Amino acid sequence: MDARAVSTSRLVSIAAALAGSLLLLFLAAPVIGLVGVGGAEGLARLGSDAELRDALLLTALCATAATACAALGGVPLAWLLARRDFPGRAVLAACLDLPLLIPHPVAGIALLLLLGRDSAVGGAALAAGLRIVGTPLGIIAAMAFVAAPLFVSAAREAIARVDARYEGVARTLGDTPWRAFRRITLPLAGRGLLAAALVTWARAVSEFGAIVVLTYNPKVVSVLSYDRLTSHGLSEALPVAAALAVLALVPLTLLRALRADAERVR
Amino acid sequence: MIAVESLTASKGRFTLRDVSVALPAGGYGVVIGPAGAGKTTLLEVIAGLLRPSAGTVRLGGTDLRGVPPEARGVGLVYQHAFLFPHLSVQDNVAYGAADAAAVREVVDRFGVAPLLDRAVESLSGGERQLVALARALARRPRVLLLDEPFSALDPRRRAQVRREVRALHAAWALTTLQVTHDFAEAGLLGDQAILLDGGRVLQAGPPAEVFRRPATPYVAEFLGAENVLVGEVRGSGDAAGAMGADAAVDAAATADEDATRAVVFASGPLTLHAVGDVPPGARHAVIRAEEITVSRDQAHDSARNRFAGRVVEVAAHGPLTRVTVEVRGVPLVAALTTHSARDLRLEPGIAVVVSFKAMAVHLC
Known part of the structure; x- marks a missing residue:
């Protein structure tokens, strides 16, 4: 490589780093600012602000329930998508991306249409004594709707990474399909499935648009921060928003640790 | 014992077309063919891991259509062993074992006792193939399917393991079908050689006959006739x-x-x-x-x-x-x-x- 080529390639690197830094700054600055300004007060409020405490707990519990629902249906679906060739597989995969693409209030309205008291499903649930809209069930439904596709797509990748021939060998060694999945694929894809669950949980925690349509009260943290902003102004919203940002950092940190562990094993 | 008739199956870019193979009980068949011939696909169909689009597979006279892999009594050893990486060597060998005595017998025969406490990741390619052989045989299958099982072994070990497989084949009257691209191995091991290329059987018969009397000039050149x-x-x-x-x-x-x-x-x-x-x-x-x-x-x-x-x-x-x-x-x-x-x-x-x-x- 001659001197000019070297200097050109260095120029390209510098330009790329500059452009990248600007974007990173734009992404990181608000979050850092938020946690920096409101973080300490947010943590301090945890002791005194019962509404914030309850909202955090509700958010974490509902996100966990939504993630469990996503995993329950998502793991079998991911296995089918990863392992079986069937008519309409491509269409199904495309449909799974749909919830990621429609605006979240629209998703909330669609869910309201399905689960509201005047709908068939919502009506039947209500007749069985189960209110969905305006309860934590509505929160879970909204969270699951927007976050489950993430789980399925990440889980599909995790399962596809485990060579199907491991399952094949297990079958020739006497395992039924379910047993082979449980003894071989599940443990081998375990780390990937856990990562999928973490991403799903994080996405559920950060949801606002769909939840606010279905269940305004009881409030999850995102709704609470919006509520405080509109009724009390920025100073009241800030600690709540910061607490939510800190909560979102938990799965992010776990995910990083998981990936680092995977690197070390490999 | 193994009777494959007019089999058509495809997997990715590999396709078998109208393949027929007959191997008597206790026979040792060797499928020879270049990479991409469909050799592994043939084994996967016999093992029940791949559903054929046409044709039948019989083992001991029973049509295996609809019989799942776990009920076929077929052992399969892949070229790359596919030992379960999250289990110990011991647990791999015992995974589908018929009983403890079967485990002991194969462990002794293939000399894998010193490997039992090791982690799968620490084994060499040759050691993995030995363990995979032991794992398949510990189940005491009726039929053994081997996909290039000796390719990762060094020459001395290869001769020894070949002898052990041959001995077990005789002792257990184990019907064996092996895939190789090595003509010499076909001559050394097989009672029956099956030439597979482009998803079709070019010729089948005793190895000496196939080598001496190739059916077509293509087979002759394929088998290295100068x-x-x-x-x-x-x-x-x-x-x-x-x-x-x-x-x-x-x-x-x-x-x-x-x-x-x-x-x-x-x-x-x-x-x-x-x-x-x-x-x-x-x-x-x-x-x-x-x-x-x-x-x-x-x-x-x-x-x-x-x-x-x-x-x-x-x-x-x-x-x-x-x-x-x-x-x-x-x-x-x-x-x-x-x-x-x-x-x-x-x-x-x-x-x-x-x-x-x-x-x-x-x-x-």
């Missing part, structure tokens, strides 16, 4: 004696061969004498290099085909030397022991006589 000459049959039976001067001169020599089955085959400037049944439409003569002798004088031997030529190339490969002799513009390759090639002081440009028996000329 001399495949294009031409046509000029006459056969008694009529052959009247064909051309070559045949008339050597008329006396026909006494030691069945004159009624003698054949004359013309290939460009060469006229070859062959013997035996000629398949209809035969347009190729195949002569294996080891059937051709090279000498420096006209000394008479009983060989029916004898040509003067000139050495154009001498290439030594360890104990064997390949000598290319040009006869009237046609290159013929002979395989000599390196020792005799040295005795003959062969080098390019030297005039020699090549000869081979009519029996050595195979028409197809």
